[in-house]
Structure formats: structure tokens, C-alpha cells
Amino acid sequence: MTETAPKIRLYVDAALSAGAAVPLLPDQAHYLFAVMRRARGDSIALFNGRDGEWRAEIAEAGKRRGTLVVQQQTGPQVSLPDLWLLCAPIRKARMDVLVEKAVELGVARLQPVLTRRSQGERLRPEKLRAHMVEAAEQCGGTVVPELAEAQPLAQVLAAWPKARRLLFCDETRDAPTLAGTDAPPPAALLIGPEGGFDPDEAAALRAHPACRPVSLGPRILRAETAAIAAITLWQALQGDWQ
Numbered sequence: 001m002t003e004t005a006p007k008i009r010l011y012v013d014a015a016l017s018a019g020a021a022v023p024l025l026p027d028q029a030h031y032l033f034a035v036m037r038r039a040r041g042d043s044i045a046l047f048n049g050r051d052g053e054w055r056a057e058i059a060e061a062g063k064r065r066g067t068l069v070v071q072q073q074t075g076p077q078v079s080l081p082d083l084w085l086l087c088a089p090i091r092k093a094r095m096d097v098l099v100e101k102a103v104e105l106g107v108a109r110l111q112p113v114l115t116r117r118s119q120g121e122r123l124r125p126e127k128l129r130a131h132m133v134e135a136a137e138q139c140g141g142t143v144v145p146e147l148a149e150a151q152p153l154a155q156v157l158a159a160w161p162k163a164r165r166l167l168f169c170d171e172t173r174d175a176p177t178l179a180g181t182d183a184p185p186p187a188a189l190l191i192g193p194e195g196g197f198d199p200d201e202a203a204a205l206r207a208h209p210a211c212r213p214v215s216l217g218p219r220i221l222r223a224e225t226a227a228i229a230a231i232t233l234w235q236a237l238q239g240d241w242q
């Protein structure tokens with residue numbers, strides 16, 4: 001394989017240590033051998049969300065199967081600030097953008113929240129999860145956020161861990177700006193659907209002890225833009241960009 005070939009990174013569940021043999025899933029084998037034309041002796045990068053990034057060599061290559069042997073660690077395990085992103089489902093194409101950017105920016109957990117004005121066809125968790133894995137593989141990340149099961153807003157609030165500050169991105173009121181809000185981890189950001197929260201939902205949020213309404217500025221943003229802006233603002237405030 002020429003050295004200029006693009007670096008391939010795969011997310012695996014297996015523990016990663018020198019000499020470990022890692023079996024490939026059928027789709028991974030197809031991607032590696034049929035699509036990316038890699039073969040025995042070639043190397044790729046592996047990460048599992050726990051052990052950092054490791055170089056692994058292809059030991060066996062089959063049509064829908066294969067085995068990698070882990071060689072040495074090539075990157076540290078990145079730890080992310082303890083930030084959750086809660087978002088109401090929006091139309092699929094935009095939800096894919098929102099999820100991909102949340103993975104690239106680095107959130108620990110993604111929690112879809114069902115609200116009265118949620119858009120988009122039913123969420124497909126396995127598709128969403130695959131999209132998150134692909135985003136982490138492509139952006140050089142070593143963590144794939146946890147994907148929580150979609151739950152109605154009321155249920156999420158009823159079970160809310162009281163030590164976690166919930167920053168409710170509210171475009172309707174002159175709430176304090178997120179840029180001026182110090183909310184150290186553990187924290188969560190909540191982004192509403194294209195149609196926003198309905199008045200009862202907004203009232204329940206404002207009444208919740210762990211919840212703080214915050215503004216992302218004077219312009220109303222699309223949900224996926226609001227998610228990107230909110231995560232970036234929060235991380236900058238926490239000094240995550242050092």
C-alpha cells in the first residue's frame with residue numbers, strides 16, 4: 001500500500017493492547033478490503049473509546065471477515081468534559097448534521113428529547129449510532145458519545161440528576177446569555193425543535209430546579225446551528241480549547 005493512502009481509523013469494542021487480535025465485523029471487513037482495497041500486511045488505526053488510538057496490522061483478510069493484530073499505541077485517550085447534549089428530533093438531514101458536529105466538538109452523551117413540536121420521521125437509533133461512530137472515525141476522535149434512548153421531555157426532567165446543570169437554550173425570552181453563564185461540568189445543553197418549545201414545556205423547564213434558561217444571542221438560529229454554537233460557547237467558557 002502506498003504511504004500516501006488515506007489513514008483509516010476504525011472504532012472497535014475490543015480492548016486494545018500490544019499483540020491483541022481484533023476480529024473485524026462483516027461491514028468493517030467489506031469497507032476495509034473491498035472499498036478501501038487494503039490487504040494483509042497493511043496497517044490502520046483502531047480506537048475503542050477507552051484505550052486511546054493504536055496502530056493495527058491486517059493479519060487476515062476475507063470477503064466479509066478479517067483479523068487485525070494490534071501493534072502499538074499511536075495516540076492518547078482523549079477525555080471529554082462531562083457535557084450532555086439534549087435535542088428534540090429534527091428533520092433527518094439536519095439531525096445528521098447536528099449529531100455529526102456534536103461528536104466532532106465532543107459531547108459525552110446525546111439524549112434525544114421528544115417534545116410536542118418535534119419534527120422528523122421516527123428516530124432510528126441504530127442509524128444514528130452508526131453515524132456517530134463514522135463521525136468519530138473520520139474526525140480523529142477517540143470517543144464516541146453515548147446515545148441515550150429518546151424520551152419525552154417530562155420523563156427526562158422527572159429523572160434529572162440534580163447535580164447536573166441543565167442549560168435550556170431559550171430563544172424566546174431575554175434570558176442571560178450562555179456566554180455570560182458559568183456552568184461547570186457536569187452540565188447539559190437542551191436544544192428545541194424547529195418550532196421551538198410550547199409554552200407548557202417552557203414553563204416546566206423554567207420551574208425545574210436544575211434548569212437555567214440561556215440565550216445564544218439576538219438572532220434565532222436553526223436547531224443544528226444552535227447546538228453547534230451552544231457546545232462551542234460552553235466549551236470555550238470551560239477553557240476546553242486550551
Ligand code: SAH
Pocket residue numbers: 168169170171190191192193194195196197214215216217218219220221222223226
Ligand atoms: N421557535 C423558533 C425557532 C426555534 S429554533 C421560531 O420558530 O421562531 C430551535 C431551537 O434552537 C430553539 O428551541 C432553541 O433551543 C435554540 N435556539 C435558536 N436560537 C436561539 C437563541 N438565539 N438563543 C437560545 N436558543 C436558541
